[in-house]
Amino acid sequence: MTQTRTFDPTQVRADFPILATNVWCKPLVYLDNAATAQKPEAVLQAIDRYYREQNSNVHRGVHFLSAQATREYEGARERIAAYFGAERDEMIFTSGATASINLVAQAFVRPRVGPGDEILITGMEHHSNIVPWQLVCEQTGASLRAIGLTDSGELEEFTFAANTKFVALVHTSNALGTVNPVASICARARERGIPTLIDGAQAVPHGRVDVRELGCDFFAFSGHKAFGPTGIGGLVGRSTVLKDMGPWQGGGEMIRLVTLEKSEYAAPPARFEAGTPNIAGAVGLGAAIDYLDALDLDAAAAHERDLLAYATDAVKAIEGVRVIGEAAHKAGVLSFVMEGAHPHDIGTILDQEGVAIRTGHHCAQPVMARYRVPATARASFAFYNTREDADALAAGLHRVRELFN
């Protein structure tokens, strides 16, 4: 890539049509980016063009459209793999991070662990990086251990056990905003020959990720949190690991030869993509990754850091507010509780002001339990948010204070 990458917060805002809409007759202030990010015009157009001009099934047809669709789908794979510093065949399309983690749990970990073995996660995982491992433990007799959390929301010191067979950890916490030192943890695991998975769902929207620099064996991510469509995501896996893995789901696309007695499986990545894939989703995700690739993501991250600091100060200045998650290294997530006002009431009142935040347990109930709160209110930022958005959040919270005093 030789193009000059730029970042201008006002200009990127104009790329996202929904940001110019109104909610309850007020300009939308979208601060629920950790739940799902908005889509730039380029992604919307790519999906629209695909269905209008290129729609066909991939890999099988000999006709013109099928070749077009295959080129678009495989082209997206190639560009996405390159973006993450991986080879083309290391990028498996899935329906999202959840499916990616389940794939690894069932196809890689399940056949390799048994009673007495341990799978290591952290106390700040999203349910999607807890439940698949609990299922594997039930199926195999292995046990699950979670690295504890400090009061500020960072990982406690930990050691691997002699029987630790797999490590699955979140890159950026959706509930706390903590960015974990995943590269150093992967390096430590690698020294002991323990394979690793990074749940990167919240990391991709906040900066460039290079899987070789992270040093993980698997990297799971979701398209919709990275400005792409819902229902598509990926698993980037080390080729040397993928080649020894059996399939997860069986069906069309993932085979080389089928007889009524037995089947031969295709090589990765097709081995892990049974059934007609979400082609339009892959095309849309490809466009989202192109969009990210053209941005100066370091400048975007600096803008987000500034915004998070500004919003954190504004929110903490409000009487009775307590921020949950104050790690030294955070991405744009601001989780908080307010004395006397339940997060759900905060969410409803902010919504009436056009401000969209998330309230509840954020699919991270163990995090809520750790910090002894039933739920939090969470404002999460993307590079298209502005200081005006943070001002609207603070103004809405003052309104909550008035009503609930």
Place this chain on the structure above:
Amino acid sequence: MSDLRELYQEVILDHNKSPRNCRVLDEPDARHAEGYNPLCGDRLTVYVGTDGDVLRDVSFTGEGCAISQASASLMTEALKGLTRAEIEKLKDAFIKLVTTGETTNVDLGKLRVLGGVHDFPMRVKCATLAWHTLNAALNNDRNTATTE
């Protein structure tokens, strides 16, 4: 903003701040049930003490948003001394009010202040949780009542 005042009426804010009958019902024959709203994590326990068909005393404990707390508090005030049939009538009328905004010929009294909830579909379950939990307590249902 007028919509917000419609939802968060003074009576609701007051019952949220100072919930009535918010205690464990400490009597030998009291029954209770747990209610849980998996969407937002609201948890309630509703306790009932009955004399035959009559609800002699009712109370609740738990935590949740202003709507669920106020709804539980107002419910306990409205139901003491009523028969199962009377409770059933009030429950149906209340659930109809908060889900559709429609009133019936049943006099809901103070419970009417929760009528604004029907304009906020994401919050209807907050208002109905206490009633589902009450139902479970009266029926001696050991499973956690949920809003799902």
